[in-house]
Structure formats: C-alpha cells, structure tokens
Amino acid sequence: MTRNEENINLNELIIKLQSKDSKWKKLFKITFVSICIYILFPIGIFVFEDDLRFRIAGILATIAFGLFAYYFRKYSKAYDNINYHESLKKVLYDAKIRYSYFPKPARYITIPAIILVNISELLMIVYDWSNIKLILMVQISYIVLIGLSLFIAWIWWTRSYKPLWLSIKQLLDELDEQ
Amino acid sequence: MNKKEETFRKIVRDNEYRITGICRYYSLTEEDQKDMYQEILINIWKSIDSFRGDAQLSTWIYRVAVNTAMGFSNKEIRRQKIFLEQTDGNIQNLIDIDENCAKEKEKLFRRLENQINQLSVIDKIIITLVLESVNHKEIASVIGITEPNVRVKVHRIKNELKEALELVNI
Structure with missing residues (x-):
C-alpha cells in the first residue's frame, strides 16, 4: 500500500462514511417518528373517548407503546454500533447480552409493556366483568399469541445467533481462566 | 474539513504502522490486508466520538484493531489464521x-x-x-x-x- 494510494482511499472512505452516518441518522429518525405517530392512536382514545374504561385503556396503551419506543431508541442503535474501542472482554460481554435470547434489558422493558397492552385490551373488549368466559378467552388468546411469538423468536435465535452466543460465552470463560 | 475528519486523518496518519502491523498477521495477501485495513478504519471512524483520551491512543487503536479482527459483525466469530513473515x-x-x-x-x-x-x-x-x-x-x-x-x-x-x-x- 503506497502512501498516495492510501490517501486516495482515505478520501473516498471518508465520503462513504459520512454519507453512511447521515443515512443511518435519517433511517433512525423515520422509524422513531413512525412509532411516535402510532402512539397518537392510543393517545386519541384517551383524549376523545368519554367512557372512563376506554380512557384508562388508552393511557395504558400509550405507556406501553411509549416503552416500546424507548426500547427501540435505546437498543436498536446498539445492534449496529459495536463499541470497538472498548476492551475485548467488555465487547465480548456486551455481545453476550446482545446476542442472548430475550436479553435481560429487553425483558425489563417489554414485559411491563406486554402486560399493559393486555390490560388495555381487556378494558376495551370486556364490558361485563362477570363474563369470566370472555375474560378467559381474551387472556388465553393473548397468552397463546405471546407464547407463539416467543417460540418463533426462540427458533430464529437458535438458528441464527445461538452458535455465536455459545462461542462468545466460551471466549469469556477462556479469558477468565489463568 | 470538519473536526471529526481532521482527528480521523491524524489518528490514521500517526498510527498507520500499528494498524498495518496487526493487519499483516491476520491476512496473507495484500488485497486481504487492504480490506482489513479499511475495516479497521471504518471502526475507528465509528468509535472516534467516544475517544476521551482516558486510554493511550495506541491502546485505543489496538482495541479497535483486535475487536475488528474478531469479526463481530458476522454471525460467527472469525477463526482467524495468523500469518508470519520471515523478515519479521x-x-x-x-x-x-x-x-x-x-x-x-x-x-x-x-x-x-x-x-x-x-x-x-x-x-x-x-x-x-x-x-x-x-x-x-x-x-x-x-x-x-x-x-x-x-x-x-x-x-x-x-x-x-x-x-x-x-x-x-x-
């Protein structure tokens, strides 16, 4: 690699990187704005409905989607931005969390959001709280739906990320041993 | 030229031998070395904003180079082969x-x-x-x-x- 050749490459590279930076920022903005627009629906229910049940359902759904939006904002970036400047151990540790099945940080945010959506759904569908059959039907269908999503996600994770996750785990063990 | 670009150029210029040094061990052909060199530069660019100066610049460069060599962006960690040069x-x-x-x-x-x-x-x-x-x-x-x-x-x-x-x- 001669110095000149490398200088030309460097110039091209900088231009490419700068455009990539702005492209990513644009994409991120669009997705985030889309989620925010979607949140307007439950907010609408909360503001315009007279029925207290619907208003509570609206506010719960707003909080739930707000949590999803927060999760997206906080963690979607982490998948694309690996902190290459950190020590290898830290990078491996972060990667272990990132590539694990349903990582802990995701659990803390998405599980409350799922529960809130469930309560909000119940409030909107069930008019008569003595109708146990309907409540059970809503609950069972919701649990089946969530269970199925988790199962599909698990199969996808097993096929796509489990080997990587296992080798990261092995490397971390290797780093810890003398 | 903005500040990020200026810092990037300076880091690359001052640490060229360190980066090429690492690339040499992980790539046999000049073409592969060039690819890896470029990959390291991309990751330096991505990480440049987080350089606070709390670590030595050389350590920082080696961290980026080593982590790049691991190939985290792929679905598997690269089983890198090491190449030695007799003149080394x-x-x-x-x-x-x-x-x-x-x-x-x-x-x-x-x-x-x-x-x-x-x-x-x-x-x-x-x-x-x-x-x-x-x-x-x-x-x-x-x-x-x-x-x-x-x-x-x-x-x-x-x-x-x-x-x-x-x-x-x-």
Whole structure:
C-alpha cells in the first residue's frame, strides 16, 4: 500500500462514511417518528373517548407503546454500533447480552409493556366483568399469541445467533481462566 | 474539513504502522490486508466520538484493531489464521532463533506459524500483540484482563509453543 494510494482511499472512505452516518441518522429518525405517530392512536382514545374504561385503556396503551419506543431508541442503535474501542472482554460481554435470547434489558422493558397492552385490551373488549368466559378467552388468546411469538423468536435465535452466543460465552470463560 | 475528519486523518496518519502491523498477521495477501485495513478504519471512524483520551491512543487503536479482527459483525466469530513473515524481526519476542541457520530458520517459521494457528482465538490475539512488542500492561488494557493474568498467559503460550516445536524437532 503506497502512501498516495492510501490517501486516495482515505478520501473516498471518508465520503462513504459520512454519507453512511447521515443515512443511518435519517433511517433512525423515520422509524422513531413512525412509532411516535402510532402512539397518537392510543393517545386519541384517551383524549376523545368519554367512557372512563376506554380512557384508562388508552393511557395504558400509550405507556406501553411509549416503552416500546424507548426500547427501540435505546437498543436498536446498539445492534449496529459495536463499541470497538472498548476492551475485548467488555465487547465480548456486551455481545453476550446482545446476542442472548430475550436479553435481560429487553425483558425489563417489554414485559411491563406486554402486560399493559393486555390490560388495555381487556378494558376495551370486556364490558361485563362477570363474563369470566370472555375474560378467559381474551387472556388465553393473548397468552397463546405471546407464547407463539416467543417460540418463533426462540427458533430464529437458535438458528441464527445461538452458535455465536455459545462461542462468545466460551471466549469469556477462556479469558477468565489463568 | 470538519473536526471529526481532521482527528480521523491524524489518528490514521500517526498510527498507520500499528494498524498495518496487526493487519499483516491476520491476512496473507495484500488485497486481504487492504480490506482489513479499511475495516479497521471504518471502526475507528465509528468509535472516534467516544475517544476521551482516558486510554493511550495506541491502546485505543489496538482495541479497535483486535475487536475488528474478531469479526463481530458476522454471525460467527472469525477463526482467524495468523500469518508470519520471515523478515519479521519481532519473532524474537516469542522464541529464540539462531540467525546463522537460514534453512532451519525457514522450517522453524512454518512450524511456528502452524503451531500458533492451533492456539485458541484469545491466545492468538495475545500472540499478535506480543509480536507487535506491545507491553503486558497495554495488552491487559486491550484484552480487559489483569496484567498478572496476561503475564501468566504469555508464559504459558510461549511454553506451549516451545514444547510443540521441540516435539516436532524430535
């Protein structure tokens, strides 16, 4: 690699990187704005409905989607931005969390959001709280739906990320041993 | 030219030999070395905003280079092969080679290269840093383990290589 050749490459590279930076920022903005627009629906229910049940359902759904939006904002970036400047151990540790099945940080945010959506759904569908059959039907269908999503996600994770996750785990063990 | 671009150019200019040094061990052909060099530059660019100066710049560069060599962006961690160059004077950091026996030296190089490639991923990374004459303190900072742990690992790897080479010689 001669110095000149490398200088030309460097110039091209900088231009490419700068455009990539702005492209990513644009994409991120669009997705985030889309989620925010979607949140307007439950907010609408909360503001315009007279029925207290619907208003509570609206506010719960707003909080739930707000949590999803927060999760997206906080963690979607982490998948694309690996902190290459950190020590290898830290990078491996972060990667272990990132590539694990349903990582802990995701659990803390998405599980409350799922529960809130469930309560909000119940409030909107069930008019008569003595109708146990309907409540059970809503609950069972919701649990089946969530269970199925988790199962599909698990199969996808097993096929796509489990080997990587296992080798990261092995490397971390290797780093810890003398 | 904005500040990020200016800093990037300066870092690349001042640390070119460090980056190419690492690339040399992980890529055999000039084309592959160039690809890896470029990949490291991309990751330097991505990380440049987070350089606060709390680590030495050389440590920071080695961290980016080593993490890039691991290839996290792929679905598997790269099982990198290490390539040694016979002209590499730093090989003395690893084993003692008698400069007078040119023929033996060549054979020994190939055997050493072969043995290094049988080491684990972490050991290979440590060895490339030892070959680059990076001190134990800096290796500890790059890898994220303690300095005594690095010392123990380097000692063990050197012994392993020595034993393996002696066995082959028998």
